[in-house]
Amino acid sequence: MADLQAAPAGVARPRPRRPGGGVTFWVAAGFTALYLLVALFGPLVVPYDGIATSIPDRLLPPLSTTSTGTTAWLGTDQVGRDLFAQVVQGARVSLLVAAGTILVGGGAGLLLGMVAGYFGGAVDSVIMRLGDIQLAFPGILLAILLAAVLGPSLLNVIIVLAVLRWVIFARLVRGSTLATRGREFVDSARVLGVGTPRILRRYILPAVLTPFVVTATVQVGLMIVAEASLSFLGLGVPPDTASWGTTIANGREYLTTAWWIATLPGAVLALVVLALGILGDQMRDRLDPKLRS
Amino acid sequence: MHPPAAPAVRRRDFLRWTGITAVGLGALGLPGCSVLSGGDSASGGRGGSGVLTVATQRSLDNLDPHGPFAATEQIRLFGQQVFDTLVAREGGQLVPAVATSWENPEPTVWRFTLREDVTWHDGSPLTAEDAAYSVRRQAEADSPLSNLWSALSEVTTDGPATLVVRTEQPLGTVLANLSLLRLLPAGKADAPDFFRSPIGSGPFRVTSFVPGDHLELAAHTTYWNGAPAAGGLLLRSIPEVTTRITALESGEVQLTWPLPSDQIARLRQNGDLRLYDSPSYQHWFNWFNCSRAPFTDPRVRQAMWHAIDAESLVANVFPETAAVAQAPITSAVFGFAAQRPYAYDPQRARDLLAEAGLAGGFRTSLIWNRTQAPQIRQVAETFVSSWREIGVEVVPQELEEAQWLERLLALDWDMDLQTNVTATGDADYTLGRLYTSAANRLGYANPELDTVLAGARSSVDQAERERLYGRACQILWEDAVGIWPIEMRMNFATTTDVTGFEPTPHEAPELRTVNRAV
Numbered sequence A: 001m002a003d004l005q006a007a008p009a010g011v012a013r014p015r016p017r018r019p020g021g022g023v024t025f026w027v028a029a030g031f032t033a034l035y036l037l038v039a040l041f042g043p044l045v046v047p048y049d050g051i052a053t054s055i056p057d058r059l060l061p062p063l064s065t066t067s068t069g070t071t072a073w074l075g076t077d078q079v080g081r082d083l084f085a086q087v088v089q090g091a092r093v094s095l096l097v098a099a100g101t102i103l104v105g106g107g108a109g110l111l112l113g114m115v116a117g118y119f120g121g122a123v124d125s126v127i128m129r130l131g132d133i134q135l136a137f138p139g140i141l142l143a144i145l146l147a148a149v150l151g152p153s154l155l156n157v158i159i160v161l162a163v164l165r166w167v168i169f170a171r172l173v174r175g176s177t178l179a180t181r182g183r184e185f186v187d188s189a190r191v192l193g194v195g196t197p198r199i200l201r202r203y204i205l206p207a208v209l210t211p212f213v214v215t216a217t218v219q220v221g222l223m224i225v226a227e228a229s230l231s232f233l234g235l236g237v238p239p240d241t242a243s244w245g246t247t248i249a250n251g252r253e254y255l256t257t258a259w260w261i262a263t264l265p266g267a268v269l270a271l272v273v274l275a276l277g278i279l280g281d282q283m284r285d286r287l288d289p290k291l292r293s
Numbered sequence B: 001m002h003p004p005a006a007p008a009v010r011r012r013d014f015l016r017w018t019g020i021t022a023v024g025l026g027a028l029g030l031p032g033c034s035v036l037s038g039g040d041s042a043s044g045g046r047g048g049s050g051v052l053t054v055a056t057q058r059s060l061d062n063l064d065p066h067g068p069f070a071a072t073e074q075i076r077l078f079g080q081q082v083f084d085t086l087v088a089r090e091g092g093q094l095v096p097a098v099a100t101s102w103e104n105p106e107p108t109v110w111r112f113t114l115r116e117d118v119t120w121h122d123g124s125p126l127t128a129e130d131a132a133y134s135v136r137r138q139a140e141a142d143s144p145l146s147n148l149w150s151a152l153s154e155v156t157t158d159g160p161a162t163l164v165v166r167t168e169q170p171l172g173t174v175l176a177n178l179s180l181l182r183l184l185p186a187g188k189a190d191a192p193d194f195f196r197s198p199i200g201s202g203p204f205r206v207t208s209f210v211p212g213d214h215l216e217l218a219a220h221t222t223y224w225n226g227a228p229a230a231g232g233l234l235l236r237s238i239p240e241v242t243t244r245i246t247a248l249e250s251g252e253v254q255l256t257w258p259l260p261s262d263q264i265a266r267l268r269q270n271g272d273l274r275l276y277d278s279p280s281y282q283h284w285f286n287w288f289n290c291s292r293a294p295f296t297d298p299r300v301r302q303a304m305w306h307a308i309d310a311e312s313l314v315a316n317v318f319p320e321t322a323a324v325a326q327a328p329i330t331s332a333v334f335g336f337a338a339q340r341p342y343a344y345d346p347q348r349a350r351d352l353l354a355e356a357g358l359a360g361g362f363r364t365s366l367i368w369n370r371t372q373a374p375q376i377r378q379v380a381e382t383f384v385s386s387w388r389e390i391g392v393e394v395v396p397q398e399l400e401e402a403q404w405l406e407r408l409l410a411l412d413w414d415m416d417l418q419t420n421v422t423a424t425g426d427a428d429y430t431l432g433r434l435y436t437s438a439a440n441r442l443g444y445a446n447p448e449l450d451t452v453l454a455g456a457r458s459s460v461d462q463a464e465r466e467r468l469y470g471r472a473c474q475i476l477w478e479d480a481v482g483i484w485p486i487e488m489r490m491n492f493a494t495t496t497d498v499t500g501f502e503p504t505p506h507e508a509p510e511l512r513t514v515n516r517a518v
Helices: A022-043 A083-121 A123-135 A137-150 A155-183 A185-190 A196-232 A245-253 A260-286 B006-029 B042-048 B075-081 B126-141 B174-178 B241-250 B261-269 B298-308 B310-316 B348-354 B374-391 B401-409 B427-434 B445-460 B464-479
Strands: B051-056 B087-088 B094-098 B097-106 B109-114 B152-157 B162-167 B204-210 B214-219 B232-237 B273-288 B323-325 B362-369 B392-400 B415-421 B488-496
Touching: A022 A083, A022 A260, A022 B464, A083 A123, A083 A155, A083 A196, A083 A245, A083 A260, A083 B051, A123 A155, A137 A155, A137 B464, A155 A196, A185 A196, A196 A245, A196 A260, A196 B174, A245 A260, A245 B310, A260 B006, A260 B273, B051 B075, B051 B241, B075 B109, B075 B204, B075 B214, B087 B174, B087 B464, B126 B162, B126 B415, B174 B427, B204 B232, B241 B261, B261 B273, B310 B323, B310 B488, B362 B374, B374 B392, B392 B401, B427 B445, B427 B464
Parallel strands: B051 B232, B362 B392, B362 B415
Antiparallel strands: B087 B094, B097 B109, B109 B162, B152 B162, B204 B214, B214 B232, B273 B415, B273 B488, B323 B488
């Protein structure tokens, strides 16, 4: 990063990409797009019913034909539910949780970070010390605690993860706000008598938005893993809601006899998180505001 | 973000267990002397040693055999090894143990003559005073077993070797109850930290206990009924079924139960393992909270039952391990009387709901605890799916054991799915303990049933008791206070180097005769 920051001002394109870097980016972007498409529209095409079981069809391997004559592309689970439909529905649930968390946790972080950074002083101290205290506490432990208290539901998972992640956003936004509030255009706005809410909205917000979006992209992948972890532990979504974590947990007992139950959703989870991670990383390289000053 | 990666922990545990193996070796030759000699640590769990590692699914968190968890399988297993009882159950018969003989001079008076050669693990002799203390303690304890002793009026001693038990009414289950009553040393058991490392008089003594993880036992070599065959036992809890079975297959664990039905066929193929099965005292039930609408109406409960296809459940999910239940207790239990099965008939179920004014169905919830039994989630999900067929929407709630138990006992639930073991092998343990209005375990109060159960409990005529329990089975069954879908068979697996293991119909086999070939 150090040599990049030393690059001459006004460079519109970042450093020359590593050989293959572009390909990685496009593969990651393509896979992410596929994930989004499946999460948004998949359940419409392959409907999943979390309640309906069919025990005569349990533990069928991939590509089997069920008693109703349909093909189970990825096999069936321990109560005869179609695994493909479950994975597709799981994609939607994970996206819902990730988006919800970014919206709630990221929104709260954005607001509190801007307030803390812009006003400084006691407000800043209170907000940021609160964040520090929370960060000092092991994240997943806090999540388990909250999830156990609130009980399993989709909304509660979002609340838990939002509580867990707002600090990450707040810290980032505060930093960008601090860097922006002393700039000439903010000063001039203030001198012209523009109100504080308007300054925050019109002058500070656009400056903090880019790093915010980059961080959010990286966080989406982490949220998906966090949701799967909670569900794996039985603290995430309720048993009748499809989740990759729940499916993997169910399949654990069958690793030796029906490997597909845990393995296939596990592979999908790994690929999605990897793709989002690469995408976020590359976006950071391309959009880093420090390269565009 | 996933649970802590296993390898580091595994290795530490591995070292600890091999260390324990060495301790056991020392204990075999030198009782009471725990020498960590390092011995066969390189050979891991397989090296012959006389210490048997037993893995169970549920975790042992507490060592009070009279306490709130006294009825749980893990406490009964531990209690069976560490404590004595006055009377023992052997193949359906009640036989002398610490009590050599007994008489019943009047219907409400029982006199027991005790052995005089029984010593506690600390060397002091066991007297009638200890036995009297233990009966009193159990009767007064905050425990699901206390209810068995509700008719107790007084316990006295007559010299060091005679115990006299008096009951308010005649009590037909005195002997069966005593087969579960663990003897504790009088006075000592009141010390605040006694149950961290309790003293008993059974074939094994406690050497170390890590709640929720493992319990180490060493042989009590001066045991009155013959020193145990093994030098020691290590009782481990491994909640993860796959991990537990893998530990068995790798030889890290030498004895385990229960076995998941789906893996039995595969385990049978494994030449390094021996599988046992026996009829069991364990049955499944889905209780209705009969004090909560709409389960206050028997027609609704019957409708729920008609929606369940128990035969398909047995054929598909428990092909090797269960049969369709015929009564609220299993066929191996004293007092069993076969009832007319509830046919799988969704239309009949819908009709019954309509009769009860719920033609449009209703919404309710089901709680269960995942560590109760392998495959419990599958049974729950299958039921929830079946109930939707008749228009009943059920919210599934899988709870942690502590939370589940708390809500269960507080009657804070609509439906509860679980397994239960009739530990004494006598219907009184299950029917007389759980279904009386006084016990109020499922919000069900039926004066007729109370009379029948009280009659069965107070009769000392076994034929009469059998008839009365048959009637109790019928009332519970026809009133459908719960659904009894299946009864289990007990399945155990050992490695082939284990000798002397006898399967039991309950989950607390006595391991005194079990050993490993060296």
